[in-house]
Amino acid sequence: MTITKRFWIALIFSIPMLIGMILMPFGIALPGGAITQFVLTTIVMLVAARPFLQSAWASFKKHHSNMDTLVAIGTATAYIYSVYAMLTNQAVFFESAAFVVTFVLLGQVFEERMRNNASNAIEKLVDLQAKEAEVLRDGKLVKIPLEEVVTGDLIKVKPGQKIAVDGVITDGSSTVDESMVTGESMPVAKKVGDKVIGSTMNSNGTFMFKAQKVGSDTMLSQIVELVKKAQNSHAPIQNLTDKVSEIFVPAVLILSIATFLVWYVFLGATLANALIFAVSVVVIACPCALGLATPTALMVGTGRGAKMGILIKNGEVLEEVNDVKTVVFDKTGTITKGKPEVTDIIGNENQVLKIAAALEESSEHPLATAILNRAKDIAAPKASDFKAIEGKGVSAVVDGKNAFVGNDKLLDDVKIDDDLTYKMTRLQDEAKTVVFVGLDNKIIGLIAIQDAPKETSKEAIATLKNRGLRTVMLTGDNQRVAKAIAKDVGIDEVIADVLPGDKADHVEDLQKNGKVAFVGDGINDAPALTMADVGIAMGSGTDIAIESGGIVLMKNDLRDVAKALELSRKTFNRIKLNLFWAFVYNVLGIPVAAGLFYAIGLTLSPELAGLAMAFSSLSVVTSSVLLNRAKISTGDNVKVA
Known part of the structure; x- marks a missing residue:
């Protein structure tokens, strides 16, 4: 009874x-x-x-x-x-x-x-999900119940319709109201290649998208499960x-x-x-x-956080937040947009891009994507004996010659002449990451890549500092680039040239002076997110990073770090x-x-x-x-x- x-x-x-x-x-x-x-x-x-x-x-x-x-x-x-x-x-x-x-x-x-x-x-969020979807089957669009949608289905969404499941747009564009999931009040512009979230509302365009996550794997289902826990x-x-x-x-x-x-x-x-x-x-x-x-x-605190696009995973996080003294940030994709672009090429542009594209074709690093985007109209030769060297770069054999693309840690015995050193320093002072391209143990050129800070990063850092928190940036980038970005957004301290596997060790060192919150989004951030007293994962990040964080920011807005810390403190x-x-x-x-x-x-x-x-x-x-x-x-x- x-x-x-x-x-x-x-x-x-x-x-x-x-x-x-x-x-x-x-x-x-x-x-x-x-x-x-x-x-x-x-x-x-x-x-x-x-x-x-x-x-x-x-x-x-x-x-x-x-x-x-x-x-x-x-x-x-x-x-x-x-x-x-x-x-x-x-x-x-x-x-x-x-x-x-x-x-x-x-x-x-x-x-x-x-x-x-x-x-x-x-629970009302779940009730608001679409009941059916218009799916391409055997060359025809047919309406089927939501339960019958499977991963890989191509689904059509018209203006005013709800998006059935999580996926990526393959054709068309629109704006989508994602407020019910992320708490973001403004509609978000979507185009080919952008991800869409199940149960959110399509506004004014028609598009096709490929289903990537269905059923209990959708973001909405995972949010509900996290909040319940x-x-x-x-x-x-x-x-x-x-x-x-x-x-x-x-x-x-x-x-x-x-x-x-x-x-x-x-x-x-x-x-x-x-x-x-x-x-x-x-x-x-x-x-x-x-x-x-x-x-x-x-219950009230975590429920309110979910409406704001801030997922607090457990009660232990609330208590830890109360004593946080330092907030540590990853750089790429957290402070910066995570979409680096090639800005400068030093040397024979065609040759430098050919060699770089040949090597980076097998790499998954964000900088590799930037190089490949710049070299998309160039026919790159095939590379063999590809090797990825953690925290340094990549090497391979191209046209029978040893080639490499990476940072200065990869060079070893390769000498950099004064002119290249000067140009490298100038580019790094402009907050650009410099990549060396080499062939037959000689440097044939430099590629400068820039990942601009998010528009909200400076405001987010200022808010945290205004509340008496110390801010630190932890990055694998070199000291000059890291300091230039840190100066731009107002970060107190920079720890640069950090290998991916060493991030957790640096977080542990910082914990000697008080409790630490770490904010990150990548696979290599997972150990640091786990090591920190409070791990804050960006919602646009990898699944393993989100799983490792105690707090997840669904809007990918760095200003939500301060909101998450304040909500946690007020709840406790x-x-x-x-x-x-x-x-x-x-x-x-x-x-x-x-x-x-x-x-x-x-x-x-x-x-x-x-x-x-x-x-x-x-x-x-x-x-x-x-x-x-x-x-x-x-x-x-x-x-x-």
């Missing part, structure tokens, strides 16, 4: 007793008196309270205690005593047991509703609350027994009054709100605020419930204690929900020099 049904059963059978309590001062009694109360409360205990009793008993058999233990002991004590009092013609308080169950369930209903709202916000994860601070609960529950039971003994044995209170004080202590101390503090804030701070509220109710409520202020007329009956506990849960849930309204600065007002 659901929590909501149990709550309504408890409420319906408690209302007659509530009415009876209200009418009692006017001389109007509940028909049937104690017998009616007994019947109503028994139904509440057997149906609505049964899961509390079962959970408490299961924990007891394992020599543990939990929050249900306090609810079960408090309500069972009130019920059993009232049965005894009814049989011996004494005053009963069946209503206390019934009301406590009702109010505890009320708090749980609030929690369940909040959880459902957080989950539904994500994050919302069900635990922040390390939750371990502390779990330990506190294990100690807290037995301590409360001991305090409750002590309260009963003091009132009944030493202060001469009646058995009924002493029992009321004891039960009130048990009920008010129930740390239900303590259990809500972390998961509710985690909300967890701490929730824990404060949860403890305040217990700390302030227990002395009142124990009767310390009885002399001045301030007491707390079990039913009022149950109501206070429900409000404790409500305050925590409300605090978490308000996280949706917390301002997350965009950095738009940061002055960029």
Whole structure:
């Protein structure tokens, strides 16, 4: 039976007793008196309270205690005593047991509703996906259900239609509204070769695209799965609350027994009054709100992040972000656009491009793509004995001669004349990466390639520095180029000439001065993303980089680094605020419930204690929900020099 049904059963059978309590001062009694109360409360205990009793008993058999233990002991004590009092013609308080169950369930209903709202916000994304697709089959366009689309299908999308699955455009162009997945409000222009995301909305053009990911492999499905995992994860601070609960529950039971003994044995209170004080202590101390503090804030924070295009994978990330001192950036594809272009060629252009294109045809490096794009109209000879040398370049045999393309680390014994050195230095000072092209152990030319910084990089770096964070760029590029780009965007420190396999080692060194966040997008960034205290992967990056990051930025906008860090901090701070509220109710409520202020007329009956506990849960849930309204600065007002 659901929590909501149990709550309504408890409420319906408690209302007659509530009415009876209200009418009692006017001389109007509940028909049937104690017998009616007994019947109503028994139904509440057997149906609505049964899961509390079962959970408490299961924990007891394992020599543990939990929050249900306090609810079960408090309500069972009130019920059993009232049965005894009814049989011996004494005053009963069946209503206390019934009301406590009702109010505890009320708090749980609030929690369940909040959880459902957080989950539904994500599930609605799945419901918005296309139901069918127009696919090219046997030379004809046919409409088929989404479930029948397979990888490799060519799909047609018309204006106003939803894109069925993830893929790449093969013909046509358009603009696409990707806000439901990435949080980007402006439509994105798409052309041949660009990727499209399933469930996003095509705007004004018609195009064909090739399906690359279908079913559970689509970006939307992966986002939903990531958010679900994050919302069900635990922040390390939750371990502390779990330990506190294990100690807290037995301590409360001991305090409750002590309260009963003091009132009944030493202060001469009646058995009924002493029992009321004891039960009130048990009920008010129930740390239900303590259990809500972390998961509710985690659900709201990760849900809001998903709407902003920021995926926070787990609760541990939130806690680590709180102490980050340094943010380290990869250069290519992170600070820069990741689309390098050839800008200068020194030497015989035709010969230099022929040799470079012959070698780079077998390479997957971004610089190789730039060279091949420049040499697309040149017939390059075939290369043999191709070798890729990590962090240096490539070599091969072309027309029977040894050829190489790479940086200065590849040259070894090859001498660079003064004129080439001067030209190389000048190009590097212009933030251009210089590639040497050699043949028969001689340098025949230079190729300068530039990957311009993203338009938002300078603003993103300025925002982070404005918040007191140290910024570092970690790159395999040479020192001159790296420093030129760093100066352009405002990076504090540059670590250049780093081999791909050494990035994680440099991150580890930086961690000696405090916690480090690393931002990257490539396969070679995966070890550094894993090594860092907080790994932030760009959504346009490789699958392995995204998998290694604790936070994923779907919009590929570097300004979202600051947003992600701020959202994570605010979520973690909300967890701490929730824990404060949860403890305040217990700390302030227990002395009142124990009767310390009885002399001045301030007491707390079990039913009022149950109501206070429900409000404790409500305050925590409300605090978490308000996280949706917390301002997350965009950095738009940061002055960029």
